[in-house]
Amino acid sequence: MTVDLDAQVRAADLDRWLASRFVSDEKARADLIALYAFEAELMAIPTRVTQPLLAEMRYAWWSEQMDGVFSDTPRLGHPVLEALTAAVGRHGLERAPFDALIEAHIGRVHGEPHDLDAFYIGPMQGAVRILAGRGHEAAAAAAGRVRALAQTGQVDHARASRRDANKALRALPAAAFPAVASAALIKPDAPEPFKRLRLFWAVLRGRI
Numbered sequence: 001m002t003v004d005l006d007a008q009v010r011a012a013d014l015d016r017w018l019a020s021r022f023v024s025d026e027k028a029r030a031d032l033i034a035l036y037a038f039e040a041e042l043m044a045i046p047t048r049v050t051q052p053l054l055a056e057m058r059y060a061w062w063s064e065q066m067d068g069v070f071s072d073t074p075r076l077g078h079p080v081l082e083a084l085t086a087a088v089g090r091h092g093l094e095r096a097p098f099d100a101l102i103e104a105h106i107g108r109v110h111g112e113p114h115d116l117d118a119f120y121i122g123p124m125q126g127a128v129r130i131l132a133g134r135g136h137e138a139a140a141a142a143a144g145r146v147r148a149l150a151q152t153g154q155v156d157h158a159r160a161s162r163r164d165a166n167k168a169l170r171a172l173p174a175a176a177f178p179a180v181a182s183a184a185l186i187k188p189d190a191p192e193p194f195k196r197l198r199l200f201w202a203v204l205r206g207r208i
Helices: 002-012 014-020 026-048 052-069 079-091 096-109 116-132 137-151 155-169 174-179 192-205
Strands: none
Touching (some): 002 079, 014 174, 014 192, 026 079, 052 079, 079 116, 116 137, 174 192
């Protein structure tokens, strides 16, 4: 199961998959991958259906599945939901960011502006919770904004925002840094070897 989700995330989100390689604890890394696989499932929906209404129906299905995820009764046989449920239970993840992310995707298929907080900050804070426990989410917010800006083509703004993000990241435990390290990758289209080197340097210094 873990191998399949790992491959899914690698194909869908190379940046965060590469950053997850710096998590030494295998169980924590698997929980991180479960979170990213859930996001990958949501991101893929508009590529699988052509009509906004059909996409919205699929997002509604995922919204309904959150009831099971947060009551420890996931749909059996669904690797992403089973793995996500285990991660939620182990780390006490809160439901609100998951619901906000699904709603943001529904808005996206209807042409609404991207909710960058829901798409980037909330998931990054969830990843920090997985790696460092409660109480460190605020330190990741600015790094989430940097990644949001870079991923939406606002590269200059992303670079200008790194200084403030790095100040906030001083309060982040080193174990949680792989959750925010992808914010160091300002150019989404950079080749993989460059991304690996950039991530290594970011993790080594604890700065994006």
